Structure formats: structure tokens, C-alpha cells
Amino acid sequence: MRERITRREQLAGMAFAAPYLIGVAAFLVYPLAMSLYYSFCNYSMLQPAIWIGWTNYRHLLTDHAFHTALWNTIIYAAISVPFTLALSLLLALLLNQPVRSAGIYRTIVFMPSLVPLVASALIWQWLFNADKGLINAALRPMLHTLGRRILAPLAGALGAGQATVESLRHITAPVWLGDPHWAMAAIIFISFWGVGQTVVIFLAGLQDVPRELHEAAEMDGAGAIHRFFHITLPMLSPVIFFNLIMGIIGSWQIFDVPYVMTGGGPGRSTLFYSMYIFEAAFNQLRMGPACAMAWIQLLIILFLTALAFASARKWVYYA
Amino acid sequence: MNRKQRLLTHLLLLLAAAAYAAPLLWMIDTSLKREVQAVQIPPVIIPHPLRWQNYRHVLGDPQFDFSLFARNTLIIASLSALGAMLSSSLVAYSLAKIRWRGRGLVFGIVLASMMIPFPVFMVPLYRIFRELGWIGTNLPLWVPAFFGIPFFIFLLRQFYLTIPRELSEAALMDGCSHFGIWWRIMLPLTRPALLVVGLFSFMGAWNNFLGPLVYLTHQSSFTLSVALQVYQSRSGGTSYNLLMAASVLIIAPVLVLFFLAQKTFIRGIATTGLK
Known part of the structure; x- marks a missing residue:
């Protein structure tokens, strides 16, 4: 059904929307066109x-x-x-x-x-x-134990080379933002x-x-x-x-x-x-x-x- | 839920809460330490002695005029909130309650414009504001709010649609103007939604970083966000205990505002997802 729109309604609608209509022109359409x-x-x-x-x-x-x-x-x-x-x-x-x-x-x-x-x-x-942060302060002892007690022995048992085992023993925390x-x-x-x-x-x-x-x-x-x-x-x-x-x-x-x-x-x-x-x-x-x-x-x-x-x-x- | 499930739920909740609270707690913790203690390894959990002076130090720093930056930010945030509430509710009323040709198109633009990233406008807007002589003033940061914010127009329109048509039509019959209906019926009826808009735009302006970074050129007009970044990156660097104290000062007003209006906040965010 087509609604009948009176002149008064049309004007009122546009008047209420006016801030945005002006805003669209000034802060949307114009800048968009200019940046293109x-x-x-x-x-x-x-x-x-x-x-x-x-x-x-x-x-x-x-x-x-x-x-x-x-x-x-x-x-x-x-x-x-x-x-x-x-x-x-x-x-x-x-x-x-x-x-x-x-x-x-x-x-x-x-x-x-x-x-x-x-x-x-x-x-x-x-x-x-990396040095003083809470995250690495918590990670360091965990990685230390993980490397010494678990990863290095595991790699050794699996027959990895001496160098690999040694590097796993000394696994370090990441320097994160560095x-x-x-x-x-x-x-x-x-x-x-x-x-x-x-x-x-x-x-x-x-x-x-x-x-x-x-x-x-x-x-x-x-x-x-x-x-x-x-x-x-x-x-x-x-x-x-x-x-x-x-x-x-x-x-x-x-x-x-x-x-x-x-x-x-x-x-x-x-x-x-x-x-x-x-x-x-x-x-x-x-x-x-x-x-x-x-x-x-x-x-x-x-x-x-x-x-x-x-x-x-x-x-x-x-x- | 049986006992085991309840226990597990509580355990998981505690874990999540700890993970989300820890960074903020550590910030407060560090802000109360002496510099030597802040960087001690292994970390000291409870600051000893409690260095409240850190806060006095930050507030008294001639290069970090907290009260000035806070005032600058407060002015921009308040004007943004006022502008967003007024303009967005007017436009939303027009889109929801007045029948006029073109309103469908305007609503389409409202929806589409929410997707456009700020960098697309950044350069031309800068030029417009430069020609108006507004660069270096706070005008670019709050004047646009008076021209309707798409997201808030959308939000308020959805609210207005839930208000029965008969209400405004009856008032129209009685000779009330649209402005009268908006002012006397709609604004009081949609107070909660309006409050959401005010709060969100206030917080948005308070937290805004890129805008002030682009438009503010003099230290005396800086907002807290930009000032904090400058405070951090100044020559020689700022030690973390002071940086954390400054962060606490900037976060505190936002959190206070949140606790004062917690219900409004949560309801507001919740409704945004329910299109």
C-alpha cells in the first residue's frame, strides 16, 4: 500500500533529519569523493x-x-x-x-x-x-623445569644429537616485543x-x-x-x-x-x-x-x- | 548441575576472572612501588613500602599536567555526548516516526556508513578542518557529533520503533507538532536508550586516540590518551611505576562511570547485538 505523504510530513521529516543530511554531505560524501x-x-x-x-x-x-x-x-x-x-x-x-x-x-x-x-x-x-615483565618472570622457572626435566631427557631418549639436547636444556623465554x-x-x-x-x-x-x-x-x-x-x-x-x-x-x-x-x-x-x-x-x-x-x-x-x-x-x- | 559440575564451573570462572583481572591488578601494584622494587626479579608481589608519592609525583609533573588534560578530555567527551544524544535522537525520530520520501535511503546510508574505516576520511577531513582554522583546537573532535552518529541513530531508531505508533498519531491529531512529540513524549520515554548513547559517546571520546593525535597540535590542548602516549615516549623514558600510576589515573574515571551506570551499560551493549 502506498502511504500518502503530506507536504507537512515530508518537510518535518527532512527537518528532523537535517543534522544528519548536512553531516552526510560535509563529513561523508564530500570527504569520500575527495579522498578518492x-x-x-x-x-x-x-x-x-x-x-x-x-x-x-x-x-x-x-x-x-x-x-x-x-x-x-x-x-x-x-x-x-x-x-x-x-x-x-x-x-x-x-x-x-x-x-x-x-x-x-x-x-x-x-x-x-x-x-x-x-x-x-x-x-x-x-x-x-623481556627482563622485568611479569609474564617472563612466571615463564622462566617453568621453561627451566620443562627443558631440564622433560624436553631434554625426552630428546635424549629419542636419540637426538648432543647439541639439540643441550639447547633444550637451556630453553629461554621469548623477548616478546623485541x-x-x-x-x-x-x-x-x-x-x-x-x-x-x-x-x-x-x-x-x-x-x-x-x-x-x-x-x-x-x-x-x-x-x-x-x-x-x-x-x-x-x-x-x-x-x-x-x-x-x-x-x-x-x-x-x-x-x-x-x-x-x-x-x-x-x-x-x-x-x-x-x-x-x-x-x-x-x-x-x-x-x-x-x-x-x-x-x-x-x-x-x-x-x-x-x-x-x-x-x-x-x-x-x-x- | 551436580556438585562436581558446579565445582568445575567455579574453578573455570575463577581462572577466567584471575586472567582478566591480573593485568589491572599488576598495574595498580606496580604504581605503588619504588622504582627499584618495580623492576626487581623475582617480582615483589606486595609493594613495601606503599609509594603513594608516585601519584603525587605524576600529578605534580610539570610535563604531564594531568588536571589540564583531564579538563580537555572532559570538555570534548561531554560535548560529544551532548551532540550525539541531541542529533541522533532527532534523526532517529525522523526515520522511525515520520513518513517522508527518502527516509529509506537515508537509513541505508546510516547502515552503510558504519562500515567505512576512518582512514578513508582522514585526509580530506583534515583539509576541511585546516581551511576552517580548526586544526589545533578541539572543534574537529566534538562538532561532528552534532551531525548525528550512524551507530547511535540506528540504536535509537530501533528503540523508537518499539513505541506504539498510536501514541504519536494521537498526539498529532490533538494538534501536537512533531517537535512537541519528540520533546514531550519521545525523549522521556526513551531516556534509558538516550543514556546509553550519552555514555557510549562519552566513553568513545574519552578513549579516542587517533582523532586527537591527528587534530591536536599543541600540548596544552592534548587529551589524556595522547598525553599518556607522549608521557611514555618522552626523552629518557618514564619509569614503569610512574607510567602505571598515570595509567591508573586515566582508567579510574572510566571505571567509576561504569560502576555508577553498570545497568545502563550492559543493557546498552546487549541491545546492540540484537538487530
Whole structure:
């Protein structure tokens, strides 16, 4: 049925939406168009932009730092997104158990997600400190025992060479932020600490799963695991989907933690996409490449989101 | 649950709580130690003596004017919250309660724009703000909030949709204007949702790092997040006991706010996932 729209309603509607309509023009459409334009320009913001066609994009093909930043972000997103999703779901299931003082546990798990990321980065920088950090202080004696009592004798019994056995006896703790591989691992690890909001969204979803479904299934003799996979998981799938999309969008924009904690190092091992854009734009005043990279980032996010939406038909269940 | 299961659940919960609380506890712990004690190996668990002076030291540091940075941050966060609440609720009302041509398209833009990463806007926005003479002021950090934040528009629209149509239609019949309905009926009815929007935008502005990093150029206008980063990376480095004390000072207001409005918070986050 076509609704009849009076002139008065039309004007009122537009007047109420006016802040956003102006905002869309000034802070969305115009900047979007300009950044697309700049991505084809040589532009330093100090001089007028000069059109240079696809040059910025072509240069990105051979820009090693760009490749590293892209690759690092892919690795980060590919590991962090699925693991934070799984972890938050597990935590939500655990926190959903009807036990005493469940509220306190929920609060504790939620709190870290409120901490400003700059502060998070500093706390973890201190925890991961190779010499004085709490993590290595706890790891060192454990690794010492593990190497001496278990790994070295085991390798010896299996007939490994003297050198291998000796190196296993002296297994040491990683230097974390000083080591290219461990630095990335540390940053992924920190993303597990800030899952509070995802957990709360899962908890809300869990509370919406009808009790009767579980009760009926239980009467039919379905075990807890069977019920999880055949009731909880399908009922929760829209929430999983929402968190997945949010995870994809968020992980591709990671900036604060590595910027403060490692500055992209050691080497470029924790240089992420948004950091490189920031560096190109505001440290090197290469606005053209910065905008080109930002547009590629937008396209990647749109592509991944579209992929998620396409796959949703297969696994997301709307009651 | 039988006894064994309950025991196991409690054990797992304790483990999770310990893992999530430990970094914050260690931060507080370190913030109360002398510098020598903070870096001692094996680590000292209970600081002795308790160095409350660390806090006085941070607050009195001429290079880290905490009260100034706190005021800067508070102003930006409050104005952002006010702007987001006002503008987003107006726009949401228009999208949910007024029939007009184009509102479907506008709602589509609201949804789509949530996916666009900030770096895409970063350079042109910088140029716009530069031409307005706003670089170095806090204007770029809160003025846009008055033009509607997509995520909050979406959130409030969903709330408005749950309010029966008859309510606003009856008021319209009685000669009430849309503005009157919004002001006298909708705002009071959606107070909880509005509070969520206010809280979230306040926290978002308080925690924002990239924005202030891009737009603020003078130390005197820095927000706490940027100031903390500068405090850490200044020449010679800052020792960890002082850095942790500064971190506690920055986290504390957020946590206090959370405990004051815990219910609102949790409900707000919970509803975001239930589209």
C-alpha cells in the first residue's frame, strides 16, 4: 500500500533529519569523493593536488612496507577474529551458568574492554617486558623445569644429537616485543583481553534462547554437547554473525595498541595497515598514497563483509 | 548441575576472572612501588613500602599536567555526548516516526556508513578542518557529533520503533507538532536508550586516540590518551611505576562511570547485538 505523504510530513521529516543530511554531505560524501580524487593525485596538502592517474596505486605494487603492513594486518585479522569470537562465546557460556556471584565474574571479564587502548598498550608493554615483565618472570622457572626435566631427557631418549639436547636444556623465554614473531603474537594476545563487549552481546543472545527448547531436547535424551550444537549454536547464529562483522571491521583498523606499544617494530613486524596510512599522510605528507591505501582498505572491508553476508545464508538462522 | 559440575564451573570462572583481572591488578601494584622494587626479579608481589608519592609525583609533573588534560578530555567527551544524544535522537525520530520520501535511503546510508574505516576520511577531513582554522583546537573532535552518529541513530531508531505508533498519531491529531512529540513524549520515554548513547559517546571520546593525535597540535590542548602516549615516549623514558600510576589515573574515571551506570551499560551493549 502506498502511504500518502503530506507536504507537512515530508518537510518535518527532512527537518528532523537535517543534522544528519548536512553531516552526510560535509563529513561523508564530500570527504569520500575527495579522498578518492586525492588517491589519483600527487598531494602534500601544502600545495594544490596534481592529477597523476594510477601512479599511486601502481607504486603500491612495489612498495615493500605496504606489502608488509597488508600482510601483517591479514595475519592479525585472520587469527584474532576467529579466536576472539570463539573465546567470547566460551566465556559467555561459562558466565551464563547459574552460579553464585556470577555478576562479579561478568564485571571482571567486562572491565578490561573499558580501558583506554593507550593505557592497555602500556600495561601490556610492561607485562611483556623481556627482563622485568611479569609474564617472563612466571615463564622462566617453568621453561627451566620443562627443558631440564622433560624436553631434554625426552630428546635424549629419542636419540637426538648432543647439541639439540643441550639447547633444550637451556630453553629461554621469548623477548616478546623485541622479537618480530613474538611481537605479533603479543599484539594478537592483547586482543583477547578486550573481548568484554563481545561477551556481553553473546550473553544477551544466550538469554534469548528459549528454555523450552533445551528442556524438550533434554527430555528426549539429548546430551549437553548435542544441545549446544543443535540448539544453542543455531539460535545464536545471528549474534555470532553480528560479532563476526564487527570483528572484521575492527581488526582491519587496529592502530592504537601497536602504535603505542611497538611503534610498528621491531623492524616492521607489527606495522599495521592503518599505521602505515597514518605515517604516509602525517609523517611523510604523502596524501595521495595514503588515500589510495585507505580506499583499498575500504574495498577489502566491503569485500570481506559481503563475503560474510553471502555465507550467512548457509549458516545464520533467523527464527 | 551436580556438585562436581558446579565445582568445575567455579574453578573455570575463577581462572577466567584471575586472567582478566591480573593485568589491572599488576598495574595498580606496580604504581605503588619504588622504582627499584618495580623492576626487581623475582617480582615483589606486595609493594613495601606503599609509594603513594608516585601519584603525587605524576600529578605534580610539570610535563604531564594531568588536571589540564583531564579538563580537555572532559570538555570534548561531554560535548560529544551532548551532540550525539541531541542529533541522533532527532534523526532517529525522523526515520522511525515520520513518513517522508527518502527516509529509506537515508537509513541505508546510516547502515552503510558504519562500515567505512576512518582512514578513508582522514585526509580530506583534515583539509576541511585546516581551511576552517580548526586544526589545533578541539572543534574537529566534538562538532561532528552534532551531525548525528550512524551507530547511535540506528540504536535509537530501533528503540523508537518499539513505541506504539498510536501514541504519536494521537498526539498529532490533538494538534501536537512533531517537535512537541519528540520533546514531550519521545525523549522521556526513551531516556534509558538516550543514556546509553550519552555514555557510549562519552566513553568513545574519552578513549579516542587517533582523532586527537591527528587534530591536536599543541600540548596544552592534548587529551589524556595522547598525553599518556607522549608521557611514555618522552626523552629518557618514564619509569614503569610512574607510567602505571598515570595509567591508573586515566582508567579510574572510566571505571567509576561504569560502576555508577553498570545497568545502563550492559543493557546498552546487549541491545546492540540484537538487530
